[in-house]
Amino acid sequence: MQLPIEYLISATILASLLLLSLTLYYLYSFHKKESELNVSQESTDKYAQDLLLQAQAKAQTIVEQATNRANHLLLEAGATQDQIQSLLDKAISQLLTQYQHRLDATMERFEQNQKNTYEGVHAAYQEQIGKTVDEIRESTQKELTDFMQTLQKETIEAQRAIGATLNSQLQDIQKELVTYKRDQLQRTNEAISKTILEIAEKTLGKTIRIKDHEKLVIEALSEAKEKGVLTNG
Amino acid sequence: MDKNTLSTWDLVDIVKTKRQASDFTNNLLNLKEKLFKTSQTMDQRLSECLSETQKEKVLSLSEKLGIDINDSKTVESLILLIIKTIREFPTITLCLAFEPSNEFVNSIGEWFISNTNICVLVEITVDYSIIAGAIIVSEGNYIDLSIKKKIDELLQNNQLQIPAISQ
Numbered sequence: 001m002q003l004p005i006e007y008l009i010s011a012t013i014l015a016s017l018l019l020l021s022l023t024l025y026y027l028y029s030f031h032k033k034e035s036e037l038n039v040s041q042e043s044t045d046k047y048a049q050d051l052l053l054q055a056q057a058k059a060q061t062i063v064e065q066a067t068n069r070a071n072h073l074l075l076e077a078g079a080t081q082d083q084i085q086s087l088l089d090k091a092i093s094q095l096l097t098q099y100q101h102r103l104d105a106t107m108e109r110f111e112q113n114q115k116n117t118y119e120g121v122h123a124a125y126q127e128q129i130g131k132t133v134d135e136i137r138e139s140t141q142k143e144l145t146d147f148m149q150t151l152q153k154e155t156i157e158a159q160r161a162i163g164a165t166l167n168s169q170l171q172d173i174q175k176e177l178v179t180y181k182r183d184q185l186q187r188t189n190e191a192i193s194k195t196i197l198e199i200a201e202k203t204l205g206k207t208i209r210i211k212d213h214e215k216l217v218i219e220a221l222s223e224a225k226e227k228g229v230l231t232n233g
Numbered sequence: 234m235d236k237n238t239l240s241t242w243d244l245v246d247i248v249k250t251k252r253q254a255s256d257f258t259n260n261l262l263n264l265k266e267k268l269f270k271t272s273q274t275m276d277q278r279l280s281e282c283l284s285e286t287q288k289e290k291v292l293s294l295s296e297k298l299g300i301d302i303n304d305s306k307t308v309e310s311l312i313l314l315i316i317k318t319i320r321e322f323p324t325i326t327l328c329l330a331f332e333p334s335n336e337f338v339n340s341i342g343e344w345f346i347s348n349t350n351i352c353v354l355v356e357i358t359v360d361y362s363i364i365a366g367a368i369i370v371s372e373g374n375y376i377d378l379s380i381k382k383k384i385d386e387l388l389q390n391n392q393l394q395i396p397a398i399s400q
């Protein structure tokens with residue numbers, strides 16, 4: 001009956017370790033004895049030497065036996081390296097899978113923590129930003145309101161000043177216009193008068209008879225007398 | 234009237250215009266120059282220097298004043314008196330729009346005598362631009378009674394007025 005491979009490997013290893021332990025124990029005992037037998041050095045040395053040699057031989061034999069036994073066990077087990085490798089691979093794969101799962105879980109937890117942390121920080125920043133934005137909005141709104149009021153006030157003042165200036169200029173222009181009209185009308189009237197007089201001079205003077213001229217002169221003299229212009233006696 | 238003086242009334246019939254007065258004055262001065270320089274008779278001098286009417290006037294005034302017409306000295310005094318009297322005439326300057334006849338100029342002098350009891354010398358200037366009527370200058374007083382002035386006044390009175398600017 002073939003034993004399970006794992007058992008065989010474990011047994012082999014255990015056996016080797018056991019043998020090794022025994023060997024080491026034996027060597028320790030020997031050394032201890034050697035030290036206890038240090039009084040009679042020569043004999044003891046020799047005896048020790050002999051013992052040592054015997055021990056060594058025996059140890060050698062034990063190790064060889066153990067090794068042979070292990071090899072034999074290995075050969076008997078018929079465990080091929082492929083199978084072992086396969087087992088190792090499987091074990092490693094399982095181990096890796098387990099580690100992967102653990103790693104995934106850890107990563108997942110880490111990510112979740114990060115996410116939670118991020119969301120918390122994000123929420124905190126959002127809140128802070130919201131507060132800051134509100135403060136900025138209020139401040140800006142207030143400044144804007146003040147600015148608009150000041151601007152409106154100054155605009156009204158400027159409009160008043162402009163209105164007053166325009167009004168004054170309008171009055172000046174109106175006066176100038178009236179003066180211009182008056183001057184133009186005066187000039188027109190003078191031109192008309194001049195034209196009429198020229199026409200009268202050219203036509204009436206020639207059409208009036210001498211008798212009429214003389215009569216008008218006498219009338220002028222009479223008028224001058226009435227006005228006290230003439231020399232009175 | 235003083236017998237030994239003259240007035241404008243004594244000369245009004247012969248001196249009606251300034252031109253006539255100037256002419257008469259110049260002739261009298263010319264006569265005065267010849268009184269002591271030529272050997273002519275007084276009548277010759279009078280005829281040579283004065284017009285017929287002027288000569289007659291001088292003779293009548295010398296008779297009026299009892300002056301010996303052949304006495305050069307007295308004649309000289311008479312000449313100076315006449316010239317002085319001529320200068321007493323007030324001058325009336327009329328600017329007319331036509332060339333008046335001598336008759337009309339005389340009638341102006343007569344009008345002054347009739348209406349102001351003053352003998353005047355009439356000086357006539359002609360300016361056709363006044364159209365009709367007269368511009369009268371009398372003893373420094375000036376008045377424009379021409380038709381041109383009247384037309385001008387009518388035109389000015391009929392001009393449009395600009396209303397005042399409302400505040």
